[in-house]
Amino acid sequence: MSVYEEQLLSKIVDTGDVKALTRFGIARTDFSTAGGRQAYDFVLAYADSNEGKVPSYATLTAECPDITYIPGVTDSFEYLTRGIKEAAARRMILEKVNGYVDVETGRKYESEFAQKFGEESPESFGNYLRELADSITMRTSVRNQMATDVKLDFEKFLTEYRARKSGESFRIWKSAFPYINTQIGGYFSSNMYTWYARSGRGKSAVVMVEALEAAIQGATVLVWPLEMARYEWLARAYSYLSAKAGVFNANFDGVDYEAGFDNKALLMGRLSEESEARLVEWLRGLNEAVAGRIILRAADDEDFRDKSVRQLEADILETGAEVVVVDPIYYMDYEANTSKTAGGDAAATSKKLRLLAGRTKSVIHVITQAEENPSEKGDDGVRELKPPKRAEIKKTKAVLEDAANTFGIDTLAHEGRGVIELGKGRNGGEDARIEIVYLPNYGIVREIQSVEDAGKFASGF
Structure with a gap:
């Protein structure tokens, strides 16, 4: 498990901000190990059963022994998420090219890249590569744009109004x-x-x-x-x-x-x-x-x-x-x-x-x-x-x-x-x-x- 994954889970425990997982678009498949995915599931399930509260670090490590709690993480959620998602994107590329063993089921999967290269026409294979590139882009995208508050975020409106007035946007x-x-x-x-x-x-x-x-x-x-x-x-x-x-x-x-x-x-x-x-x-x-x-x-x-x-x-x-x-x-x-x-x-x-x-x-x-x-x-x-x-x-x-x-x-x-x-x-x-x-x-x-x-x-x- 990467240090970014452990830091993120530790920061959630420290701040009580379980909604960060949803806010930044962090999925369970972004975690590289079965232990990390287990901890992800446990934190969400705990919050669902306890009015949105997060488990203590003692409870988390007891229920998820593969996790190392790291106290006092000061890096932002955005920075940690980017580290997790970049690693997940690299992992996805390697899995497509080399094949992989599923970390949870142990099932072996052959190289999708080699299969497509051997079976598809050059044009279809090119489309496959473009779709793969799109998937990588989506996988590394970090969601950090909050919704607009109609009463408070009027400056956003005025900025766009002025840009439209000048013909810029x-x-x-x-x-x-x-x-x-x-x-x-x-x-x-x-x-x-x-x-x-x-x-x-x-x-x-x-x-x-x-x-x-x-x-x-x-x-x-x-x-x-x-x-x-x-x-x-x-x-x-x-x-x-x-x-x-x-x-x-x-x-x-x-x-x-x-x-x-x-x-x-x-x-x-x-x-x-x-x-x-x-x-x-x-x-x-x-x-x-x-x-x-x-x-x-x-x-x-x-x-x-x-x-x-x-x-x-x-x-x-x-x-x-x-x-x-x-x-x-x-x-x-x-x-x-x-x-x-x-x-x-x-x-x-x-x-x-x-x-x-x-x-x-x-x-x-x-x-x-x-x-x-x-x-x-x-x-x-x-x-x-x-x-x-x-x-x-x-x-x-x-x-x-x-x-x-x-x-x-x-x-x-x-x-x-x-x-x-x-x-x-x-x-x-x-x-x-x-x-x-x-x-x-x-x-x-x-x-x-x-x-x-x-x-x-x-x-x-």
């Missing part, structure tokens, strides 16, 4: 759609936002617009378009950004718009010579037009095999991403379904994403799909705009509970119009409705801004 990224900003104030760092629509209704286009707008504001944006090729996403992005720059003027149904490069012509490589020359010239100035960065990991990237939350976190940390898009969540590598319930893997993944947003202080936009609605069309066969409700979310309903806001989308691309509807608002905005001009082939996806815009859709909205 908190950012708000404005939406491309002004009414969303009016309703919820924009997208707050450390939050997850969920977008949903039926298949083919523009959810990827709308969220792409939000990502590009954040980059224009100076954000580093990471996009995971998990069902879209790199060139396809870039063509859409360049079409939108060139429309923002007003590269072309176009007239649709009597309304003049600032438009971008024809998306279909970009996809097919069929721009006119004049438009192609304008494209080259415009792209050369793009770096100055977009203050932030846009990092893309697309579906056809050959090295993009790991689509787990763990890999997403690695990408966020590597790029310094402040705004993240996952499109769609159900194409990610889901977390293990430890709850053994239907949809438990999706729920676990959603929860991990929500925690990841908080841990990295990023905004994470998550896209999912809504159930098809066979009654969308009226008797005349005409479909009206009808954004899906929260109950219609498909596959991953957990993303509702984990999101700060949810957005239902519907569009009528052939009519050039669409709707975004807030389905849930932690900070307000629930049931707010944003009417948009939707002409994505020309990079035009924006809120209705003028009488002329509204006039075009007078019969539709």
